[in-house]
Amino acid sequence: MSSKVFVSAQEVAERAGVSRSAVSRTFTPGASVSASTRKRVLEAAEELGYHVNHLARGLMRNESGIVCLIISDVATPYRSALLRELTQQLQNAGKIAMLINTDRSDGSVDRALQQAIRYRADASVILSGHPDKSITQLCLRNGQRLVLINRDDDQLGPLKINLDDDESGGRIATAFVRAGCRKLAFANSEAGTPSLMGRERGFLAMAAELGMNVIVERYGWTGYEAGKVLAQRMLTRSDRPDAVFCATDLLACGFMDAARHQFGLSIPEQLCIAGFDDIEQASWSSYNLTTFAQPVSQIAAHTVEWLSRPQEDAGEHSIKLKAELVWRSSIRGG
Amino acid sequence: MSSKVFVSAQEVAERAGVSRSAVSRTFTPGASVSASTRKRVLEAAEELGYHVNHLARGLMRNESGIVCLIISDVATPYRSALLRELTQQLQNAGKIAMLINTDRSDGSVDRALQQAIRYRADASVILSGHPDKSITQLCLRNGQRLVLINRDDDQLGPLKINLDDDESGGRIATAFVRAGCRKLAFANSEAGTPSLMGRERGFLAMAAELGMNVIVERYGWTGYEAGKVLAQRMLTRSDRPDAVFCATDLLACGFMDAARHQFGLSIPEQLCIAGFDDIEQASWSSYNLTTFAQPVSQIAAHTVEWLSRPQEDAGEHSIKLKAELVWRSSIRGG
DNA sequence: ATCGGCATTGCAAACGCGTGCAAGCCTGCC
DNA sequence: GGCAGGCTTGCACGCGTTTGCAATGCCGAT
Numbered sequence: 001m002s003s004k005v006f007v008s009a010q011e012v013a014e015r016a017g018v019s020r021s022a023v024s025r026t027f028t029p030g031a032s033v034s035a036s037t038r039k040r041v042l043e044a045a046e047e048l049g050y051h052v053n054h055l056a057r058g059l060m061r062n063e064s065g066i067v068c069l070i071i072s073d074v075a076t077p078y079r080s081a082l083l084r085e086l087t088q089q090l091q092n093a094g095k096i097a098m099l100i101n102t103d104r105s106d107g108s109v110d111r112a113l114q115q116a117i118r119y120r121a122d123a124s125v126i127l128s129g130h131p132d133k134s135i136t137q138l139c140l141r142n143g144q145r146l147v148l149i150n151r152d153d154d155q156l157g158p159l160k161i162n163l164d165d166d167e168s169g170g171r172i173a174t175a176f177v178r179a180g181c182r183k184l185a186f187a188n189s190e191a192g193t194p195s196l197m198g199r200e201r202g203f204l205a206m207a208a209e210l211g212m213n214v215i216v217e218r219y220g221w222t223g224y225e226a227g228k229v230l231a232q233r234m235l236t237r238s239d240r241p242d243a244v245f246c247a248t249d250l251l252a253c254g255f256m257d258a259a260r261h262q263f264g265l266s267i268p269e270q271l272c273i274a275g276f277d278d279i280e281q282a283s284w285s286s287y288n289l290t291t292f293a294q295p296v297s298q299i300a301a302h303t304v305e306w307l308s309r310p311q312e313d314a315g316e317h318s319i320k321l322k323a324e325l326v327w328r329s330s331i332r333g334g
Numbered sequence: 335m336s337s338k339v340f341v342s343a344q345e346v347a348e349r350a351g352v353s354r355s356a357v358s359r360t361f362t363p364g365a366s367v368s369a370s371t372r373k374r375v376l377e378a379a380e381e382l383g384y385h386v387n388h389l390a391r392g393l394m395r396n397e398s399g400i401v402c403l404i405i406s407d408v409a410t411p412y413r414s415a416l417l418r419e420l421t422q423q424l425q426n427a428g429k430i431a432m433l434i435n436t437d438r439s440d441g442s443v444d445r446a447l448q449q450a451i452r453y454r455a456d457a458s459v460i461l462s463g464h465p466d467k468s469i470t471q472l473c474l475r476n477g478q479r480l481v482l483i484n485r486d487d488d489q490l491g492p493l494k495i496n497l498d499d500d501e502s503g504g505r506i507a508t509a510f511v512r513a514g515c516r517k518l519a520f521a522n523s524e525a526g527t528p529s530l531m532g533r534e535r536g537f538l539a540m541a542a543e544l545g546m547n548v549i550v551e552r553y554g555w556t557g558y559e560a561g562k563v564l565a566q567r568m569l570t571r572s573d574r575p576d577a578v579f580c581a582t583d584l585l586a587c588g589f590m591d592a593a594r595h596q597f598g599l600s601i602p603e604q605l606c607i608a609g610f611d612d613i614e615q616a617s618w619s620s621y622n623l624t625t626f627a628q629p630v631s632q633i634a635a636h637t638v639e640w641l642s643r644p645q646e647d648a649g650e651h652s653i654k655l656k657a658e659l660v661w662r663s664s665i666r667g668g
Numbered sequence: 669a670t671c672g673g674c675a676t677t678g679c680a681a682a683c684g685c686g687t688g689c690a691a692g693c694c695t696g697c698c
Numbered sequence: 699g700g701c702a703g704g705c706t707t708g709c710a711c712g713c714g715t716t717t718g719c720a721a722t723g724c725c726g727a728t
Contacts, residue, residue: 005396005477006454008714019678024716031717034676049475054452055389055398056715059683062339064389069433074421075614080414087408087435096449099403099433101421115430118388120340141383143339224618257619280409284558285591286620342684353708358686365687368706390684393713 007048016044027052058120062143067095067307068116071127072102076223076250077279078294082127082149085300093304095122102129110135117142123307126151145314147303152194159306160318161299165195168292168323169202172245172274175290177210179332181243181272185215187230187255188247189222196222196247199276203245215241222247227254235263242271243331249275249282252289256330273330282328289330292323341382350378361386392454396477401429401641402450404443406436406462410557410584411613412628416461416483419634427638429456436463444469451476457641460485479648481637486528493640494652495633499529502626502657503536506579506608509624511544513666515577515606519549521564521589522581523556530556530581533610537579549575556581561588569597576605577665583609583616586623590664607664610657623664626657 013020018037025031026041033041044050058064067090073079087097098121100112113135116124123145136155139146146158153160176184186203188196200216207214217233220226227246231254234241246252252275259265259273267273275282278293302319347354352371359365360375367375378384392398401424407413421431432455434446443463450458451472457479465473470489473480480492487494510518520537522530534550541548551567554560561580565588568575580586586609593599593607601607609616612627636653 005475006714010714020715021678021717022676024714025677028716032676037676049472051448051451051476053393053454053714055392055454056683056713058389059387059393059685059714060716062683066432074418075411075414077409077411080409080417083414083433084408084435084437087433088437091435096453097433097435098400099417099421099431101418101425101431103418103422114385117385119430120387120389138383141339142385224614228619253618261619280558281615284587285562285595340684344684354685355687355708356706358684359707362686366706371706387684390713391686393684393715394686396713 165198166202170206173206185241185244224254227251231258499532500536504540507540519575558588561585565592
């Protein structure tokens with residue numbers, strides 16, 4: 001097998017009878033090439049099967065076209081939906097996504113960012129985890145742009161996209177009391193993410209305003225199993241709640257399943273439930289969960305828009321998006 | 335803002351008082367450097383914040399460390415689980431995943447592979463879609479390795495990983511008759527993927543062997559909604575089935591929901607159901623679906639093992655894996 | 669006929685790195 | 699002391715691009 005595997009611009013140039021610069025310019029939008037040479041170059045390139053080497057191009061231009069997505073729990077519905085949207089829209093903008101999975105091991109975000117730097121990614125998008133402030137500074141120092149989605153850190157420099165979690169919490173609280181619920185509860189995870197805590201805060205605040213106090217329990221991570229455990233804990237209490245806002249749809253699904261199958265409760269008659277994220281399963285007829293839709297498409301759109309800006313227009317920027325309430329039948333009335 | 339943003343090996347060399355080759359060798363495993371210079375280089379690199387430029391390294395070595403994952407429907411549970419496993423294991427093997435989303439538009443797989451070639455990816459892993467034979471040859475001609483997962487194409491050259499879909503189909507058929515079911519059915523999508531058709535084929539074959547004939551319906555893609563539609567069609571028939579094997583867990587979930595909530599059937603008493611993939615929702619207590627587990631971890635392990643082999647050991651290779659049957663309560667008995 | 673201006677093209681220098689080759693150094697042995 | 703041999707190290711070239719600069723050619727205007 002010949003080790004000469006890729007065809008270079010040089011060879012295309014020779015075949016087309018032009019200089020290497022000509023073929024380079026042919027593949028550079030906006031460069032000055034006459035129509036005739038362009039045509040000859042394109043033909044030669046086609047015949048030889050030439051493809052611009054983006055590694056070399058990135059080396060020259062100091063811009064690789066690579067955007068690193070740093071993410072954990074990819075297999076989770078909300079995360080994968082966001083991932084779908086981001087890759088899709090990045091691609092349409094002519095960029096390409098490099099995926100870094102930080103599931104296992106501590107310090108994996110840090111190692112991930114190192115990888116991003118090694119490949120000279122133009123930017124990193126952080127979808128999970130709390131990168132050290134030192135790490136993000138490393139990022140910025142190395143000329144990377146940084147966007148934090150639902151991280152809400154007080155970092156300097158990057159684009160920050162967040163949701164109006166507080167307000168969402170408040171809206172659900174009023175919905176519950178309007179449905180005639182008496183004993184409100186909030187089911188949270190122990191993760192303590194700013195967005196999760198924001199929902200809790202908003203819910204508690206509005207409940208207080210309406211003169212109700214709230215049972216709060218936190219357990220595990222934000223998954224289905226944790227929802228079941230939380231149901232166990234809350235539904236065996238003497239002051240059993242009749243309305244619970246789960247910080248996450250996955251929690252809500254687990255909670256509902258336990259409520260129905262282990263405690264025989266019917267929803268929404270005996271128990272009102274709400275979630276957050278609007279994952280696909282929330283619309284399944286076993287759940288019909290009223291919840292807040294993450295504006296994944298908008299999130300993605302804002303990040304690629306910001307990443308496509310020229311350097312000087314891309315200063316620090318903070319965007320707050322609205323999560324839309326989608327009504328289904330897990331709360332009475334509506 | 336200074337445009338001089340990255341620190342190069344040259345600068346590290348100057349700071350450490352050695353030649354540029356020395357620092358290069360320091361970061362090249364197996365190269366010959368004395369302990370003392372190595373130490374000085376590492377210190378200088380640390381101080382300056384040096385990171386090897388993988389673009390340039392890839393240019394020299396003719397091997398970028400990049401593996402392209404070509405995928406559609408990322409937000410689907412099975413796909414995202416496979417993606418998680420692949421990125422995880424690739425990372426552990428020192429490679430990095432580039433994600434190409436082929437959701438929209440025809441020919442997008444082809445364009446995706448072009449991108450892969452431009453970035454000189456060492457390999458492409460195709461998780462969905464049927465690339466043109468010409469395209470895959472282009473891939474191979476450009477020195478890329480290719481692995482096809484559950485594609486079952488008769489392509490030459492790449493690694494092919496498939497499941498024993500036929501056998502799985504057969505096992506479910508026998509399980510159904512053993513549970514006393516009389517009217518078997520197979521719910522499939524119109525996608526016509528080899529793996530889906532394999533499950534159907536195996537199911538039909540074994541059913542025939544056991545002296546039963548099977549109702550087959552195909553509709554839409556392999557999602558939840560399609561499952562509901564299939565239930566509508568099948569459960570309104572005069573010869574309503576009492577056991578249906580759904581080609582996919584998502585189909586099965588939709589089917590179960592429709593069967594219960596629209597037709598008031600109880601599972602497994604009046605209707606036995608089985609699925610395929612073992613997505614997370616299959617274990618949720620609203621479904622408790624008996625299904626076949628995709629060996630995602632093994633699939634990922636085999637691909638990275640094959641990709642890590644030296645070129646000469648990586649000839650054409652076809653692997654057939656076993657999908658393990660996980661029993662839950664959507665079939666009587668067990 | 670001369671000249672200015674413009675579009676096109678080639679030359680060559682980068683970009684940051686790996687690596688073969690030869691020179692240099694050190695050690696051990698005769 | 700001389701020499702063989704091995705480990706280090708520096709030099710310089712090459713990887714496939716992009717791009718500034720200068721040269722070329724063409725056109726119309728004076």
